[in-house]
Structure formats: structure tokens, C-alpha cells
Amino acid sequence: MKNAYEVKDPDFELSPFTGMTKKHYVELAKYLLERAFKHVNSMETHISFPIVSGKTYPQPNSPDWRYKSADFEALERTFTLAGPLIHLDPETTINGIKLRDYYSLHIYNAFTPGHANSLPMPEELPDSNYQFTCEFGGLFKTLLLMPDTIWSQYTKEQKDEMVITISKWAHHRTTQNNWRIFNICALSFLKKYGYEIDDNLLKSHLLWITSYHSGDGWYLEQTYNYYSISLFIVYTTIWNRAFGDEYYPEISAMIEKSAQELMESLPWFFGRDGYINMWSRSICYRTWVSGAFPVAFMLKEKPGLDAGWARRLCSGSLLQFVSKPEFYYNDIPSLGFYVQKEYMVQNYSCADSPFLMFLPFICLALPDDSPFWTAKENEGMWEEIGDNSNKTVLESPGLVLVNHGKTGTSEIVPGKVYYDDPNYSKLLYNTHFPWEDHNPQGGTSMEYSYRSQDPRDVRGDDVNFYLTGLTVDNDSDKNREFTISQSMLFNGVRENVLYRQAIMRKPPNNGVGYIIDLAEITIPGGVIRVDRSRLAFEHELTLGHFGLPHFNGQKAVINQFEKDNKKVITASISGRRVALITYSGWDKLESLMHSNRNAEAEESTVIYARKKRMDKNPAMELMVTLLLHRMDNEEWMEEELSPIKELEIIDIMPSGSALGANITLNSGEKYVVDFKDIDGKRTS
Structure with missing residues (x-):
């Protein structure tokens, strides 16, 4: 007998979904x-x-x-x-x-x-x-x-x-x-x-x-x-x-x-x-x-x-x-x-x-x-959504709610987070993919994870990033670990694109040089990320998808390939699938098994994108990524993995802002990602 509660004599007339009265x-x-x-x-x-x-x-x-x-x-x-x-x-x-x-x-x-x-x-x-x-x-x-x-x-x-x-x-x-x-x-x-x-x-x-x-x-x-x-x-x-x-x-x-x-x-x-x-x-x-x-x-x-x-x-x-x-x-x-x-x-x-x-x-x-x-x-209202995705913007708390009719899942996208706490600082939270704990080795689920490769950090003698030549205390051992965003800022929704900023380091360590500008386009069963990296010094970066728990010793099945200038990695367990596709701004896709970081199982798998930039003055980059999820065992269809028909990355947008993009989806929808004055639109 199942050692848990079971609804006895359910009333499916009054309660056709749960039987509970x-x-x-x-x-x-x-x-x-x-x-x-x-x-x-x-x-x-x-x-x-x-x-x-x-x-x-x-x-x-x-x-x-x-x-x-x-x-x-x-x-x-x-x-x-x-x-x-x-x-x-x-x-x-x-x-x-x-x-x-x-x-x-x-x-x-x-x-x-x-x-x-x-x-x-x-x-x-x-x-x-x-x-x-x-x-x-x-x-x-x-x-x-x-x-x-x-x-x-x-x-x-x-x-x-x-x-x-x-x-x-x-x-x-x-x-x-x-x-x-x-x-x-x-x-x-x-x-x-x-x-x-x-x-x-x-x-x-x-x-x-x-x-x-x-x-x-x-x-x-x-x-x-x-x-x-x-x-x-x-x-x-x-x-x-x-x-x-x-x-x-x-x-x-x-x-x-x-x-x-x-x-x-x-x-x-x-x-x-x-x-x-x-x-x-x-x-x-x-x-x-x-x-x-x-x-x-x-x-x-x-x-x-x-x-x-x-x-x-x-x-x-x-x-x-x-x-x-x-x-x-x-x-x-x-x-x-x-x-x-x-x-x-x-x-x-x-x-x-x-x-x-x-x-x-x-x-x-x-x-x-x-x-x-x-x-x-x-x-x-779920019946009205169909296979589309519903989006509710709560400007005051800086929250965006996304409901995916295609998968029946709901997401909380936070925008006013003041510290590096996985309870709050994830890129988003999904009802059917509970978050995983941070992995200091990178590949943290649903996070940008940052590790400095600045030689001043690596040697543990962090020269102040201004012109004094003075040093501040710096833990070189700690700097060998990946860290998550220190705060998340809400910058509003414009033309159906959500804008936020992930601050990877705060002052006195020159927080202006550690910004990832986030732009998100909701699509059925997922999100297109068009994020602008403004990381001023040598660094490594990972972007993780949802973690997939391993039940009864069954590991996630990984599949990886490249096609049409995009890299694709998928992972699946019984009843759940995720896919991560990169279009620009990333070096490679990887997967990692975690121990004791998942809410549902002792072991889990995370698929993630990775990059390493070793120039003393790295260029700004536009990181275009697609993250999808499913709640079934069906194989991914080609059209699901390729929702973008045209991607145009632009150095100077018509508005005068630096590094944005025009995106056309196969559905015919068009989006303009424009970070104009994003720093002045912060609410936190």
C-alpha cells in the first residue's frame, strides 16, 4: 500500500480534475x-x-x-x-x-x-x-x-x-x-x-x-x-x-x-x-x-x-x-x-x-x-491559452509570470533581487522543474555563473580597478569558484521583450564592469534569450538549463549536434525533456552530473553553454540562446528546435544604442531587442 495520502471515493462530478471536495x-x-x-x-x-x-x-x-x-x-x-x-x-x-x-x-x-x-x-x-x-x-x-x-x-x-x-x-x-x-x-x-x-x-x-x-x-x-x-x-x-x-x-x-x-x-x-x-x-x-x-x-x-x-x-x-x-x-x-x-x-x-x-x-x-x-x-483561463504562452507583468514587484499552454507549466521570472541567493536570483523558476543548488564548478541550473580569469584575481592581489595602484583583500581560492549574480534588476517590458540586468559583481569591485543585460522573448514551451555581455575583464561564463533528476538510477539521456550555424544539446528523463540551442556568443555546449543539488533526487544532470574570454579587454557580445522544455516523452521536432527564421545582430541600433538584434520567428512574429538607456531604466 502506498505510504501517502490517496483520495478515496473521489467526486469527479463536482471536482473532475482532483476528485476533492x-x-x-x-x-x-x-x-x-x-x-x-x-x-x-x-x-x-x-x-x-x-x-x-x-x-x-x-x-x-x-x-x-x-x-x-x-x-x-x-x-x-x-x-x-x-x-x-x-x-x-x-x-x-x-x-x-x-x-x-x-x-x-x-x-x-x-x-x-x-x-x-x-x-x-x-x-x-x-x-x-x-x-x-x-x-x-x-x-x-x-x-x-x-x-x-x-x-x-x-x-x-x-x-x-x-x-x-x-x-x-x-x-x-x-x-x-x-x-x-x-x-x-x-x-x-x-x-x-x-x-x-x-x-x-x-x-x-x-x-x-x-x-x-x-x-x-x-x-x-x-x-x-x-x-x-x-x-x-x-x-x-x-x-x-x-x-x-x-x-x-x-x-x-x-x-x-x-x-x-x-x-x-x-x-x-x-x-x-x-x-x-x-x-x-x-x-x-x-x-x-x-x-x-x-x-x-x-x-x-x-x-x-x-x-x-x-x-x-x-x-x-x-x-x-x-x-x-x-x-x-x-x-x-x-x-x-x-x-x-x-x-x-x-x-x-x-x-x-x-x-x-x-x-x-x-x-x-x-x-x-x-x-x-x-x-x-x-x-x-488555461483552456483559452491552447498551445500558446500567457505572460503577466507585475511591474510593482518586478515579476513576470509565464504560463506555457503547451506544457502546462508556469514560471516566475524575478526582476528585483538584492543579493546572491538561489531562492530568488535564478533567471526563472518553473513549477515542474524545481531549482537546483549552485554548483561552484559552473553549470549551475538556470543561472549565469561567472568566474574571473583576471590575473589580479587569480593571484589573489586584486588591484583596485581605478588608478590608485592600491590593493584590496582578495581570496584567490574563492575566485577559482564560479559565482552567481549578486543582484537582479528589473528594466521593464518593451514591445513584448522583457529587460533585466544581472549584476555579477557589486562595488567596490566596479560593478559597472560586471553587467549582463538580459532580454527575453517568450515562446511556447520556452524562451529566446538575447543577452548582452558587458564583462570588462578576463572571465569564464556558463548558462545552465533546468536540472533533470535521476530516478531509480536512470541517468538523463544526452544528445548533441550542430546544424545551420547553431549548436544543440538535449537531455531527457521519463516525462521531461529540455533543449538548449546557441546561436552566437558561446564556445560550446556541455552536460554535467550533480550530486545532492536537485530538489527531487540525489543525482541530476544539467546541460549548459560555456564560454571563456581571455582578452584583457573583452568585447561586448550578444549571447543568443534558446531554452525549451517539454512534459512528455516525444522526440523533438525540427521546427521546435528552430523557431528563429532570421537573426540580425546590429552593432548600432537605429535608436543609437550599442549591440542589439532584429529577430523574426517562423511564426512571422518580429522582435527588436534594443538595450537603449537600459541603465537608466533600472528599478530594484
Whole structure:
């Protein structure tokens, strides 16, 4: 028997694509908790999961409060599943334990000073911000939406005891912007139920949050990422309905408006089958962004989002993971994406953290007659795309969403990235080809990888690139490794061509001499890259395609040939194929096997283009490349590998800019790639 979730008695009348209806969401929530509660022996046993070695917390040398934090995280984040089940049926039991009684008891213990499992008070710890604040926010978000789950079970005396701890953490120091939402939820809950709070502090947090709204329904986080959806939209919409509408109607209206804006593009972040894209940090939270689908039907006004499409995508994203046996580690969701993987997790995560991925189960708070439950599943706008590709440009966060009707995959093309982090800095992210970790030897998937051959770098005595003759510290060993872009800039879309810039080195190392100007033309099942290299000194460069995982020991099949002045390399595994074609600006095409860099398997293959320029003053070059993907086992057709009918590279464009191109496709479409004033069009 498959050791994973399977949809039993699917309803293909109401849900022709996934078979999932409300009863299946209930069954899935119970299934996931039944696995989790294998770690709970009795009503008195505090839920806790085995510690995972590596960078995540806590580790053997961690202080006691880190262990307390992990235990509280397990309690709060499993309540993401338990709370909705209790809301539907207060008598729900898991493995013989009544959920309502269990969570009432252990949350009371956590908030009551003196108990063995009680949380520390902020004043008992060095003045800083702590994970406890995050979990308070998650808990009180759920209780704002479903207070009947456990809050009504306490006596007034018990509530008064607990409020001491709740209030101290609600009023405590927070960090950055999205964390303010956690304090907002806890403070608002206290005020809603008659407890005194610092109203000025609550208002201050709210004004800070609204200040980060950037447009298109997006908010600035460390950079633009899924937190903008899951926290700034999901948490705050729940806050609106439970508290904000009454106490802060102006702020509530602003949040409502931004949520409506977000819903216009939300479905395009998902593949046709509902697959979520492995993008941005906190990857182990996976489907938490799918929580925006049920939230759409908590808005005051009807959202511009088809309910049947919303449920189809929400269900599909959950099935993407819960139906895979390898997804589970110690009977709970693994710290990774599909499987347990160290490279893609952060040090603020612990074994319990992935339970936040079940945020979509707030859908169980929707009434039975909500459109989310009653509408028939459909594929929304995908049917209209056909074999073409749809493109959505979100200027404010600098994101472009590409949906390939030919393959059913969706892509996120990021444009405002401030640091070299593979969570954000890839050239693009595809729902069905999860990204691979950086390879310091070159050939990194979906990245330009750069290695300096400047003798000043090679010898480790890096002469400042101005005229002083002074030196700066330089690590020659580090310079022997390939590096990825240090930041990505968004330069806009003109005449259906997307322009960005990859900055391969930042000042003080003369960032102006390390620019790759990016121009991208979307075609069915892929992209034509017409990128201008402005790399001022001796260097090597690679451009990698998607990584292909090796399943059951089966390596990718590689094919390589040259035809009509272009170089072609293809790679295939069962159900997936990629092709890379170079027209100009590259020396050769290669493939490389990777170990422990792929999200799905221990081994993988990447095909990539490579070049080496050893002139002291390398010329600018136009690197014209075609990257294609398929989701089947069919052979590549000649016309697929040759979409370009005419390619004209021009030294000086009619606009006066240097080194551009005119491109005519076999379809008859014409494109002009013109980098005129690209440096002045940066937004970051």
C-alpha cells in the first residue's frame, strides 16, 4: 500500500480534475494529524517531533529556550490542521485523543507560568526578537477566525492567567515588516476580548504594514516573495473580518483593495495542475500561498477569481506533495520541497515548521454554501491559452509570470533581487522543474555563473580597478569558484521583450564592469534569450538549463549536434525533456552530473553553454540562446528546435544604442531587442 495520502471515493462530478471536495479536505487533515500524532502517546504528552540534524534548530548546543520554541512551534503549527477540524466538529479525535481537549490543555500549559511546558517571558531572555512572536501570530490568526475552537473552553480565571503571557509577547519587540502582522494578530485578539492593550502600538504596527504596499497587491518583504501573499494578504484578510472592519475601517479597506488586486494574478503563479513553484525562502512552507484561494471568498466583494478554478488549484497544490511517500520524514512533512534536503532550508526552521504549509485548511471555516465548495472544478483561463504562452507583468514587484499552454507549466521570472541567493536570483523558476543548488564548478541550473580569469584575481592581489595602484583583500581560492549574480534588476517590458540586468559583481569591485543585460522573448514551451555581455575583464561564463533528476538510477539521456550555424544539446528523463540551442556568443555546449543539488533526487544532470574570454579587454557580445522544455516523452521536432527564421545582430541600433538584434520567428512574429538607456531604466 502506498505510504501517502490517496483520495478515496473521489467526486469527479463536482471536482473532475482532483476528485476533492470538502469531505476530502477533512479526511486529508485527519490523515496528516494521524501521522503527526504517532509522536503523541497520551493526552498529557506534549507534541514534539524528532530533531533534524544540520542547520535547522534546535541543535545540541542550543539554549533551553530554543527547545521551548520548537515545542511551541509544533503545538501551534499542527493547530493549523486541528483548529479547522475542531471548528467543524468539536468531538474530533485523532488516535483516540480528542483534539479540542488536547489543544486546550497544552496551549493553557504553554501560557501558564510555572508549568513545565510554559513559555519563557520576554524579560527572561536577552532583549531581542524570538520565534515565539511568530507562533503567537499564527495561533491568534486562527483564533480570530475560529475562536470557538478552544478559547470558549477556558474559564475567566484561566483566560486571565494566560493573558499575562499573551500580552507580554504581543507587546514585545518585533522585527522587519511581516513580523508586525504577528503582533497585530495577538494585540487585536486581546482587545477584541476585552483586555487592555497599547492602542498606539497596534496602530503603529498597522501603519508600518500599510506603508510597505507596493502595488499589484504586493508588499515589500526582504525582497518580493511568497510572504506578500501568505502573511500580508491571508493573515490580514482574516484580521479584517474579525477585527479590522470594526476598529480600523480605513486600514481594512486598504487591505481589502490590495487583496482584490492580488487575486487578478494569483492563479498564474500555479501550474495547470495546481503545482506550486519552488521559489523564495521558507521553501518548506510549500503550499501556504494556496491559503489565498479560500481567503478570496472571505473578501467583502466577489473576487475576480473563478471559484472552481480556485479550488482546483488549491487541491492540486496539496496533492502535489501529500500524495508522495518521499514527502514524509518521521511521518511528518520533510524539511525540503519534495524530499528532505538541507540546502534549501533556513536556520530559523525546525522539524515542526513545514506544518505552516497547511494554511489552506482555513477553507474549512467557509460555509458549505461558499462558492469555494459548490463551484465545479475547472481550469480557468488555461483552456483559452491552447498551445500558446500567457505572460503577466507585475511591474510593482518586478515579476513576470509565464504560463506555457503547451506544457502546462508556469514560471516566475524575478526582476528585483538584492543579493546572491538561489531562492530568488535564478533567471526563472518553473513549477515542474524545481531549482537546483549552485554548483561552484559552473553549470549551475538556470543561472549565469561567472568566474574571473583576471590575473589580479587569480593571484589573489586584486588591484583596485581605478588608478590608485592600491590593493584590496582578495581570496584567490574563492575566485577559482564560479559565482552567481549578486543582484537582479528589473528594466521593464518593451514591445513584448522583457529587460533585466544581472549584476555579477557589486562595488567596490566596479560593478559597472560586471553587467549582463538580459532580454527575453517568450515562446511556447520556452524562451529566446538575447543577452548582452558587458564583462570588462578576463572571465569564464556558463548558462545552465533546468536540472533533470535521476530516478531509480536512470541517468538523463544526452544528445548533441550542430546544424545551420547553431549548436544543440538535449537531455531527457521519463516525462521531461529540455533543449538548449546557441546561436552566437558561446564556445560550446556541455552536460554535467550533480550530486545532492536537485530538489527531487540525489543525482541530476544539467546541460549548459560555456564560454571563456581571455582578452584583457573583452568585447561586448550578444549571447543568443534558446531554452525549451517539454512534459512528455516525444522526440523533438525540427521546427521546435528552430523557431528563429532570421537573426540580425546590429552593432548600432537605429535608436543609437550599442549591440542589439532584429529577430523574426517562423511564426512571422518580429522582435527588436534594443538595450537603449537600459541603465537608466533600472528599478530594484
